[in-house]
Amino acid sequence: MSSRPAPQIGFSFEYLMWIFTRISGLVMYLLAFVGLVMAFWMGAHQQVDIGALARWTFFPNPNHVTNTNIPDVTLGWSNAWWQVMEMLIFLFAVTHGMNGVRVIYEDYIGNTWGRALGRGIIFLLWIFLLIVGIYVILAS
Amino acid sequence: MEVTLKIFRYNPESGKKPHYEKYTVEAEPTDRVLDLLEYIKGNFDGTLSFRRSCAHGICGSDAMRINGQNRLACKLLVKDLHGAQITVEPILGLRVIKDLIVDMEPFFENYRSVLPYLINDEPAPKKERLQSPEERERFDDTTKCILCACCTTSCPSFWVNEKYVGPAAIVTAHRFIFDSRDRGAAERLKILSGQFGVYRCHTIFNCTTACPREIEVTQAIGEVKKAIGTGSLE
Numbered sequence A: 001m002s003s004r005p006a007p008q009i010g011f012s013f014e015y016l017m018w019i020f021t022r023i024s025g026l027v028m029y030l031l032a033f034v035g036l037v038m039a040f041w042m043g044a045h046q047q048v049d050i051g052a053l054a055r056w057t058f059f060p061n062p063n064h065v066t067n068t069n070i071p072d073v074t075l076g077w078s079n080a081w082w083q084v085m086e087m088l089i090f091l092f093a094v095t096h097g098m099n100g101v102r103v104i105y106e107d108y109i110g111n112t113w114g115r116a117l118g119r120g121i122i123f124l125l126w127i128f129l130l131i132v133g134i135y136v137i138l139a140s
Numbered sequence B: 001m002e003v004t005l006k007i008f009r010y011n012p013e014s015g016k017k018p019h020y021e022k023y024t025v026e027a028e029p030t031d032r033v034l035d036l037l038e039y040i041k042g043n044f045d046g047t048l049s050f051r052r053s054c055a056h057g058i059c060g061s062d063a064m065r066i067n068g069q070n071r072l073a074c075k076l077l078v079k080d081l082h083g084a085q086i087t088v089e090p091i092l093g094l095r096v097i098k099d100l101i102v103d104m105e106p107f108f109e110n111y112r113s114v115l116p117y118l119i120n121d122e123p124a125p126k127k128e129r130l131q132s133p134e135e136r137e138r139f140d141d142t143t144k145c146i147l148c149a150c151c152t153t154s155c156p157s158f159w160v161n162e163k164y165v166g167p168a169a170i171v172t173a174h175r176f177i178f179d180s181r182d183r184g185a186a187e188r189l190k191i192l193s194g195q196f197g198v199y200r201c202h203t204i205f206n207c208t209t210a211c212p213r214e215i216e217v218t219q220a221i222g223e224v225k226k227a228i229g230t231g232s233l234e
């Protein structure tokens, strides 16, 4: 009785977003961990400023830590590295969060035009937040 | 001992708003809540309406909210409620027809949507479709479902949207998806990976707590999610 055909893996939208939610949650932990360790390594262990440390962990923007004795990371590749880190954590956080909003919204809304409308609004909001965030990262 | 039952009452024909009524009765600690309801119906108010059939926890008709929890009235003893007041209300998320009777149709519509029957177009063997004890064991837990709706009507996702198939339908789907004699797994998994399938479940575990058959409902849902993701029916 083992002639049972295995079902094809159906990559439905709901499934992909469900997987994404789990993976992005883990990735955010990882990125925050890197930020935290590097902040310590760069000098936060000598001058613990909890606020700056937390900001460096979750949004590693060089301008957040000018008042510590961390080396000037606004120069060259160091700056590029932190900008990429910042963009990644921001991308994952916003996408994870906006998808969460979509999931909650669709718990309530039936399979009607309301779902399309909600998805449209949430998609535009998502794009808007990404643009603003990337602008802030590049301009600072 | 003397206990007071506070029972949800609603009769659309009376024109009265839904309200609660209190009845004080003499009860044995080993009486079931269903016995008290029968007593009230027989002695105080014959219009009190509720469903019951087997009175032995197997037909699934007397699910109700007792002291805030979904229970079978026929399976719950007075002594296990630890109090002199017992509140009895209809299960949540379905329209109340009268008193403790709700309209189960949305529940059964969801049930039917997952194809709750054996699908196998292969020519039938002479005697029977054989199955090893291990293969039978694989879905044993979910065969115990009595369709009482305690789980689905305790689920917040179902409360906000009755289109969500709900835990009971997923339990039944699980029972067939993991049955080695069945060939309809792909079809069912496709249905359950849609908008109102398993991804409306946010693992709140209310269903597992509510199930009077002690089925590991959330685990069954998890196994269905895994089958969708991996394509494996192990």
Ligand code: SF4
Pocket (backbone or CB within 6 Å): B151, B154, B155, B156, B157, B158, B166, B167, B200, B201, B202, B203, B204, B205, B206, B207, B208, B217, B218, B221
């Ligand atoms: S575990 Fe899922 S199905 Fe069960 S009550 Fe929670 S959300 Fe509903």
Ligand code: SF4
Pocket (backbone or CB within 6 Å): B144, B145, B146, B147, B148, B149, B150, B151, B152, B167, B168, B171, B210, B211, B212, B213, B214, B215, B217
């Ligand atoms: S899974 Fe349990 S609670 Fe849900 S309908 Fe079946 S028996 Fe009732």
Ligand code: FES
Pocket (backbone or CB within 6 Å): B051, B052, B053, B054, B055, B056, B057, B058, B059, B060, B061, B062, B063, B072, B073, B074, B075
């Ligand atoms: S009356 Fe049948 S389960 Fe309670």
